Amino acid sequence: MGLKILTEHINVPGIETLEVYRKHGGYRSVEKALKTMTPDEVVEEVKTSGLRGRGGAGFPTGMKWSFLAKPEGVPRYLVCNADESEPGTFKDRWFMEHNPHALIEGMITSSFALGANTSYIYIRGELLFVLRILEKAIAEAYAAGLLGKNILGSGYDLDLHVAPGGGAYICGEETALLESLEGKRGNPRNKPPFPAVKGLFQCPTVVNNVETISSVPWIVNNGGAEYAKIGVGRSTGTKLISASGNINNPGVYEIELGVPVEEFIYSDQYCGGIWKGKQLKAVVPGGSSVPILPANLILKTAAGEDRLMSYESLSDGGFVSGSMLGSGAFIVFDEDQCIVRNTWNYARFYHHESCGQCSPCREGTGWMEKVLHRIEYGHGHQQDIDLLVSVSKQIEGNTICPLGDAAAWPVASAIRHFRHEFEWHINNPKEATTPGAVYRGQFDTVTA
Amino acid sequence: MAKVTIDGIEIEVEDGTTILQAARKIGGKVVPPAMCYYGPLKGSGGKCRVCLVKVTQGSTRDPRPMPKLVASCITQVQDGMVVENTTNEEVLNARKGIVEMLLINHPLDCPVCDQAGECSLQDLSYEHGVSAQRYEEERRSFNKVDLGPYIQLHMTRCILCYRCVYTADQITEKRVHGVLGRGDAAEIGTYIENVIDNDFSGNVIDVCPVGALTDKTWRFKNRVWFTKPLDAHRDCPTCSGKVTLWTRGEEVLRVTARKDQYNEVEEFICNTCRFDKKEVSDWNIEGPRHIDRGSVISANHYELPVVNVPIVPNLPTSTKKNLPQE
Ligand SMILES: Cc1cc2nc3c(=O)[nH]c(=O)nc-3n(C[C@H](O)[C@H](O)[C@H](O)COP(=O)(O)O)c2cc1C
């Protein structure tokens, strides 16, 4: 078993209560940071740790924090992004449900580092039960003097609020999240200005993922340099992976970054191999928006080395033969899964979730979905495949926010690697639409 | 001040100017099209993506090109920036793609649309559209919506530029309409049927780049190219009273705000001027309105002194000699 930073005590009965959490070393980082460190020192430790944002983009957290503008007399905000709506991603929900105080502790140390006196946890509205858990834990923290005025006698004040959203994927995009938090329609904002300069209520704001924030206490307690020792290369520390699909042990795993993908899939410690001993067909390694990779490419990089569970290794080969670690949602497909159907299903999601602000995303996501739907139901034409590639290109890079890209990549990558499967669907509509039928021929694996 | 080069033409502009505004200072072909940006409206722009351009050099200080195409209407220039608009293949391809997207759910009912001849989407399709159709799926459709006595909404034509929403937000007291729904199911609407009713509501018609919001007092009365625009004013207690009258013979068929060559209004006008003052006697006529662009009328230049126009190209030399020379 690798080192556990976030989940060491997650199975301890009662860990969701302040008392048990504290008994297991909880809130030590608050004492340490607020009483013995300056905010800048905390930021420095986070920089040293090499921690990268766990929400998907993997941007270095310390660097993001150091961009925060600090004008006189203007409040600053820390907002925790607990929207978690990317299909396949369910790590934050599970983590908050079982270990709410870990997030609250992270919110306090991080808010202190950023000089924020009011912070928010923006949570997906459907997760009402998690919201209740968080509210209960926050009330406990207030009662214990860990939140509110003059925390632990340090002179630092912090108010923490939980805000439920309406349940839209786009409200996970940080600027749409801020709009929604301000009570408006969740449309992404044009950037610049970035939230670090003009965020919540036009004030400097940092938006971070649940897991990112929850990693800060360990860094404060043990030092950034210790954290940087874990992992591989610029992928430091541990990562929560939500594994799903045709595997024996679906669930959330905390891994040290750098575990070989093969080990992650087949070892009993993690996914435990493919369900019913079937063949591995493909993996979407980082949530539905990242490119899908066929079996051979998920196991080996372009250079033929073992692919590792890390930011760099999973993206090796760019979008031609690589993918992304993204939010760490590892979705496994066995030989019986239909790529066309899955691609249509993803497209359906992005079509439904586009905010509709910019024309390429508003119109393009629906277009792709409808064409894929036709192909899946046996009404495709040969030229539809090139049409899909072309439409995905018209969307990619031309939109206000990355949802457009998120919609385009799954389609483009599925065609790149599984073109034969689309062709088979189109050429053999009767066979392809028979329940349970799935293409078993060759894949077009691009290795360049 | 910042020096910026657009399609090879250099211009110096104030700091904080956007690429689009800098291009407009140069004028002509280098000006990117704009469907959602509207100068007089704060916060508009960035949505339609037709104004995307390539920044091949960020600035003198940081000469790296910008990785993606940028929306020229919201991107500020930097000293030494180099921008490509019509000279860049990638830009033209992207624009073609976006026009295709915009037309997916737009009915192209120009022959019966009141906006025909003044429609930004018409111009855009003419310049960047493709003749072949790749979309064979079912199209979005809506019923027409009455938004009160003056305005009718044809949602099928709307391209969701948000201009009318910003207008209502910024120049009227109470906004009752906005964008409902998401993605391609998004629509302009009044939550639970409402009437758009206040002194300045008519301006949403002027800002609409397509024929989605129409003036009920003008609908189907005429085609814009048959009318004659005149600048006129009246002493109005509510607005500046400076308008353009669109006339045919003695009849005032339509009243709008005065617009510049990019179809942006100079001053918003009130509903009384727009909808109720339809007699020539209501107005002090200033003279013909010169229309540069933004309307099919600009093609005719009827207001130029006729003597300067070489009317018949192939006249015998003897006759030509007698015509006044340019
Ligand atoms: C459409 C869309 C949805 C997103 N949803 C989430 C989300 O649910 N949770 C999250 O943490 N980040 C999400 N992100 C990424 C955020 O915009 C942002 O990058 C992230 O919250 C930053 O936190 P980090 O630096 O800690 O990763 C989303 C991005 C996009 C474009």
Ligand code: SF4
């Ligand atoms: S890319 Fe899609 S989701 Fe993002 S702003 Fe544009 S329409 Fe909205």
Ligand code: SF4
């Ligand atoms: S009705 Fe007109 S102005 Fe309003 S969003 Fe639609 S196209 Fe734009």
Ligand code: FES
């Ligand atoms: S005019 Fe710039 S994006 Fe619409």
